[in-house]
Amino acid sequence: MWKDTLRPWVRPLPQWSTVAVAAPQHAVAAYLHADDGVHDVTMDHTVASLKPLVIATSMNAGQRPVIEYCDTVTGKRLGSLRLARMVPLSIGEQASPTLYRVTAGEHHCLGWPRNAWNRWLQNRLMQRQPSSQHALMAPNAVQQLMIAYLCPRPVVLVSVDTPHHRNMFPMDLIGPLSRCGLYSLALRSTNVSAQVMRETGRVALSCIPAAMKPLAYKLSEHHKMPLQRWSDLPLAVRPSRELSIPAVASALCVHELTLLHSQEIGSHIFFLGRVLSDEALAHGEQLHHTPGYYQTYRRRRDMPFAEA
Numbered sequence: 001m002w003k004d005t006l007r008p009w010v011r012p013l014p015q016w017s018t019v020a021v022a023a024p025q026h027a028v029a030a031y032l033h034a035d036d037g038v039h040d041v042t043m044d045h046t047v048a049s050l051k052p053l054v055i056a057t058s059m060n061a062g063q064r065p066v067i068e069y070c071d072t073v074t075g076k077r078l079g080s081l082r083l084a085r086m087v088p089l090s091i092g093e094q095a096s097p098t099l100y101r102v103t104a105g106e107h108h109c110l111g112w113p114r115n116a117w118n119r120w121l122q123n124r125l126m127q128r129q130p131s132s133q134h135a136l137m138a139p140n141a142v143q144q145l146m147i148a149y150l151c152p153r154p155v156v157l158v159s160v161d162t163p164h165h166r167n168m169f170p171m172d173l174i175g176p177l178s179r180c181g182l183y184s185l186a187l188r189s190t191n192v193s194a195q196v197m198r199e200t201g202r203v204a205l206s207c208i209p210a211a212m213k214p215l216a217y218k219l220s221e222h223h224k225m226p227l228q229r230w231s232d233l234p235l236a237v238r239p240s241r242e243l244s245i246p247a248v249a250s251a252l253c254v255h256e257l258t259l260l261h262s263q264e265i266g267s268h269i270f271f272l273g274r275v276l277s278d279e280a281l282a283h284g285e286q287l288h289h290t291p292g293y294y295q296t297y298r299r300r301r302d303m304p305f306a307e308a
Contacts, residue, residue, distance in 0.1 A: 012121035014292035015142070019305035020210030020285035021152050023252070027298075027305075028078065028151045031068045034061030041067065046175040046184045047148055049265040053102040053141050055083060055148065056270065058179035060098050069150040073303065078294065079107030079147045091261040091272060095180035099265070105144040109297040118293065119143060136267055152288040152305070155216055156205040156255075158185070159237075160193045161245045166230060167193045168237075168246070169222040172289050173268070174205070183257055185271040191223050194269050201259040201273075204240040206248035210287045210308035242277045252286055254279045 021027070024043065032041045041057055045067060048056040055067070063085045069078045083100035090096060110118060123139035137145070153172045160167045173186035185203075187194050197203060208216055215235055230237055230246050237246035240256050247254045257273040264270075287308050298304045 012118050012125055013296055017290050017292050017295040018213055018308040019288050019290055020308050021288040021305060023154050023286045025152045029070050029072050030151050032059055032061050033066045043176050043178045047173045048099055048186050048270045049268040051136050051267040053144055054265055055100045056097045058097050058177045078109055078150050081105040081147055097177050097180060102144050105147040107147050109293040146291040149290050150294055152290040155287040156207055157248055159204040159245045159247050160196055162200055165196045165226055167222050167226045169219050170216045182272045183275055186268040189269050192226050198262045202243055203257050204245040204247045205255040206251035207253045207286050208248060208251055209284045213287055213308045241279050252282050252284050
């Protein structure tokens with residue numbers, strides 16, 4: 001009993017929770033406080049780069065907007081990100097998203113003083129045991145990224161296929177920019193398939209059930225090395241509807257994208273495309289990522305997400 005009482009004060013909460021959520025998620029709403037008022041951007045903001053941490057949205061919201069995240073059940077303000085306008089993206093005649101650098105952020109999922117203490121414990125752990133992501137980003141930037149994930153972010157498996165290059169790897173820096181009708185992906189510039197994606201301009205995204213988490217994480221190794229043969233995958237594939245790109249046979253749905261624009265933004269290549277086809281295959285809960293402290297918030301209110 002006393003160990004359970006002491007644990008929150010000597011160990012940080014997990015930074016990330018992998019959860020099962022029906023897509024699109026409706027647990028959290030995101031509101032952009034812009035010069036011309038407040039806009040719902042739940043389906044219209046994505047992460048464009050990790051270093052620097054950059055948010056993209058269809059809205060041209062002025063020089064210093066704020067994104068606020070609210071729990072749709074409790075109505076509670078969960079957190080916010082302060083932004084600084086960078087530049088609109090120029091992609092020809094299409095409506096262009098605008099980029100915003102994250103300058104500060106805060107969340108309210110934990111009470112005082114646990115909030116500040118957990119942040120200190122997490123930052124100390126990141127400095128002592130840096131992962132690949134933590135080596136890329138400063139601890140404060142990781143804390144700001146977690147706030148952006150208060151809207152649970154879906155995980156997909158991205159398929160790339162040419163006669164000389166084939167690959168499948170997980171991504172969660174993805175999402176729609178609904179007002180301009182575009183879909184975005186932010187891919188680490190070191191990814192072995194990044195240049196092929198820029199050249200071919202076509203990918204398939206498999207939205208995977210939460211139960212496929214172990215397989216999805218195993219495929220992370222293909223950010224650095226391509227597949228030799230599609231038969232080497234530890235899962236079955238089937239051709240996508242229009243482009244015949246191998247996609248996960250047991251996916252909940254498959255999106256085919258035509259990529260219209262790519263741009264290097266710091267550590268990542270930011271792709272913008274349009275959905276060519278959207279093929280629903282099954283019903284179920286998709287693998288998502290959200291901050292560990294938000295799962296704790298929901299658990300204390302007897303409404304936790306199902307863990308994946």
